[in-house]
Amino acid sequence: DLSSGINAEYGGGSSAGFDRSITIFSPEGRLYQVEYAFKAINQSGLTSIGVRGKDSACVITQRKIPDKLVDEETVTHLYRVTKNTGCVMTGMVADSDMQVQRARYEAAEFKYQFGYDMPPDMISKRLADIGQSYTLCVCAGN
Numbered sequence: 001d002l003s004s005g006i007n008a009e010y011g012g013g014s015s016a017g018f019d020r021s022i023t024i025f026s027p028e029g030r031l032y033q034v035e036y037a038f039k040a041i042n043q044s045g046l047t048s049i050g051v052r053g054k055d056s057a058c059v060i061t062q063r064k065i066p067d068k069l070v071d072e073e074t075v076t077h078l079y080r081v082t083k084n085t086g087c088v089m090t091g092m093v094a095d096s097d098m099q100v101q102r103a104r105y106e107a108a109e110f111k112y113q114f115g116y117d118m119p120p121d122m123i124s125k126r127l128a129d130i131g132q133s134y135t136l137c138v139c140a141g142n
Contacts, residue, residue, distance in 0.1 A: 040091065040092065041090060041091045044090060044091050044092065045064065046061060046062045046064065046077065046090045046091075047061070047062055047090075048060070048061035048062070048077065048088045048089075048090040049061075050088065059078065059086075059087075059088040060088075061077045061078065061088050061090065062077075063075055063076065063077065077089050077090060077096065079096075079100040081100065081103045081104055081107055081123060082104075082107045082111075082117050082118070083117070084117060085107070085117070085118075085120050085123065087100065087103065099127065102127060102130065103123050103127055106118065106123060106126050106127070107123055110122070
């Protein structure tokens with residue numbers, strides 16, 4: 001249970017319902033959902049590094065094979081978004097795949113509308129905006 005791990009790691013106490021929404025601060029000023037997300041990323045045990053140059057970029061990441069029955073050629077954290085744009089994802093594979101799929105969709109839609117490739121900074125900003133909108137969604141039953 002991530003919540004018990006967070007509470008033990010960050011000084012004990014109960015989240016007392018403050019972990020139900022990303023936009024509700026605890027009395028201590030903490031956002032438990034953000035802490036849960038960081039904990040989930042750290043549990044993957046992978047490290048990724050990116051370095052940007054004037055006209056280039058380089059990324060490197062670890063590749064851990066989760067099971068000996070998995071073909072090691074199918075395990076990657078490096079993805080191609082467009083012909084000239086890629087990304088590295090660290091964390092849960094299913095979440096990474098969905099983010100990459102959405103990035104490809106947004107880039108293709110942009111190219112269809114405007115006739116040229118979506119710049120990498122615009123892809124990043126668009127995905128960040130979409131992710132932020134999910135944190136602000138007030139849905140029935142929550």
